[in-house]
Amino acid sequence: MSNNNTSSRPLNVLIIAAGLGTRMKSKRAKVLHELGGSPLIAYVVRTVQVLEPQSIVTVVGYQAEEVERAVLAEAGELASFVVQEQQRGTGDAVESARKVLENSQSLVLALYGDVPMIRVETLRNLIEHHNQTGAACSILSVRLENPTGYGRIIRDSNGEFRKIVEQRDANEEERQVREINSGIYCFESKALFDALRKVEPKNEQGEYYLTDVAEIILAAGGTVSVYVGKDAHEVSGINTRAELAEFENRMRRSAIRKLMIESGVTFIDPSHAYISADAQIGRDTIIHPNVTIEGKTIIGEGCVIRSGVRITNSRLGEAVTVKDHSIIVDSEIESNCAVGPFAHLRMNAVLEEKATVGNFVEVKKSRLKRGTKAMHLTYLGDATIGERTNIGAGTITCNYDGKNKHETIIEDDVKVGSDTMLVAPVRVGARSMTAAGSVVTKDVPPDSLVAGVPAKVKKNLK
Ligand code: UD1
Ligand code: CA
Numbered sequence: 001m002s003n004n005n006t007s008s009r010p011l012n013v014l015i016i017a018a019g020l021g022t023r024m025k026s027k028r029a030k031v032l033h034e035l036g037g038s039p040l041i042a043y044v045v046r047t048v049q050v051l052e053p054q055s056i057v058t059v060v061g062y063q064a065e066e067v068e069r070a071v072l073a074e075a076g077e078l079a080s081f082v083v084q085e086q087q088r089g090t091g092d093a094v095e096s097a098r099k100v101l102e103n104s105q106s107l108v109l110a111l112y113g114d115v116p117m118i119r120v121e122t123l124r125n126l127i128e129h130h131n132q133t134g135a136a137c138s139i140l141s142v143r144l145e146n147p148t149g150y151g152r153i154i155r156d157s158n159g160e161f162r163k164i165v166e167q168r169d170a171n172e173e174e175r176q177v178r179e180i181n182s183g184i185y186c187f188e189s190k191a192l193f194d195a196l197r198k199v200e201p202k203n204e205q206g207e208y209y210l211t212d213v214a215e216i217i218l219a220a221g222g223t224v225s226v227y228v229g230k231d232a233h234e235v236s237g238i239n240t241r242a243e244l245a246e247f248e249n250r251m252r253r254s255a256i257r258k259l260m261i262e263s264g265v266t267f268i269d270p271s272h273a274y275i276s277a278d279a280q281i282g283r284d285t286i287i288h289p290n291v292t293i294e295g296k297t298i299i300g301e302g303c304v305i306r307s308g309v310r311i312t313n314s315r316l317g318e319a320v321t322v323k324d325h326s327i328i329v330d331s332e333i334e335s336n337c338a339v340g341p342f343a344h345l346r347m348n349a350v351l352e353e354k355a356t357v358g359n360f361v362e363v364k365k366s367r368l369k370r371g372t373k374a375m376h377l378t379y380l381g382d383a384t385i386g387e388r389t390n391i392g393a394g395t396i397t398c399n400y401d402g403k404n405k406h407e408t409i410i411e412d413d414v415k416v417g418s419d420t421m422l423v424a425p426v427r428v429g430a431r432s433m434t435a436a437g438s439v440v441t442k443d444v445p446p447d448s449l450v451a452g453v454p455a456k457v458k459k460n461l462k
Helices: 038-048 064-078 089-093 119-131 189-196 213-220 240-259
Strands: 011-017 054-062 079-083 109-114 137-144 154-155 161-165 179-188 224-228 273-275 291-294 310-312 328-329 344-345 356-364 374-379 383-385 397-399 409-410 422-423 426-428 449-450 456-460
Touching: 011 038, 011 089, 038 054, 038 064, 038 109, 038 119, 054 064, 054 179, 089 189, 109 119, 109 189, 119 179, 119 224, 137 189, 137 213, 161 213, 161 374, 179 189, 213 224, 240 273, 328 409, 374 426, 422 426, 426 456
Parallel strands: 011 054, 011 109, 054 079, 137 224, 273 291, 291 310, 310 328, 328 344, 344 356, 356 374, 374 397, 383 409, 397 422, 409 426
Antiparallel strands: 109 179, 137 179, 154 161, 154 179, 449 456
């Protein structure tokens, strides 16, 4: 029976993320460390957003600005921040939000920024349980084989909740308890902040413990309920780099499995592929070993991605071949193109259908139209190249004069001879040719052959 309807009562989320995370041995705040390409805190923010809270309040402290930016990137205007100047314990962290939440007459869902695996269903179950029991405080617990390090849920002989005891403050008997406090709670805002006033730093660490709030609420005649979660893994926080790597590995394996089972992607060696959870890959695409696919990359059907390739935030059409050791960042490759080996496409490089970019070719902020080829040892920057044009080996767009970047335009059906330097801004007209070693400083009219240093028109090709 749900007496307090969640939809009629506002929900505020409180994310505690002020600490450094000493065990990471890092200068970066723990919640900013990345998992599957996103900061840890982004996962928590994405998950709680599904609950449609009134606001997401984050307690920041260490590297406050960076943490705020990471939260804002996900939650936008839902997000607000309070600062905990000194880390005096989890209770003190929540205390920093008193002004914002004390009189909100809302449910407060409190959790840490470093529990990326928490599922929205579990949070819903906790809230549901909270409403059904009419509790002032509900705690999400789980049972662990090895509870070392966690706060223990202490119950009386009837199994009723009594208190939470931290590992360091627990006696021998309490340490035997395998039911632990996940650190995820649901509170009535008023009860929470009333109880917080009574928390004292009387423990081994001399900190203000949020966990003491439960006992205080109980003593004041309030109800504290415990919801026992089924999945211990999802509430486990990340404390060390070793744990971070384990999470990364698990996430990676599940993303790859999903691509194989649901999308029909072939992995030559699934244990040596690195695929972001946000990537989409079409069926019958073959991924060779040691391929890294990052960010929101979309790869179409029937592509072949050879070893050592990295593709970041890019889009590939169908039947694209990317040969070994190529890097593709923020770029777009249409269907039936070939790239590599050892090619580098970046900053909005666009290859239209059937374009080919080969060995040791770098393409930056440039478009190669249908069927155009640059097969060897070339730099194309700030260039627009027409259809069916051939860019000879060693061609360079000299796009930078030391101060500014300039554009190169090469029209359709041009044959750029080997080792041509195109000194931008410059335009090469349709059907023209540049002889090997030309240094093109002036626009080349259509249908002409240029040669020399600097290149001059030698003849009309018509
Ligand atoms: C806490 C709980 C413990 C629970 C465990 C689950 C307390 C006293 N203990 O222990 O019962 O089993 O979580 O993971 O709450 N933080 C701040 N400001 C502070 C202190 C901490 O922002 O002043 C942040 C930390 O950066 C961290 C989180 O709160 O992300 C937890 O703090 P920590 O001191 O590590 O508590 P635990 O020992 O994990
Ligand atoms: Ca912790």
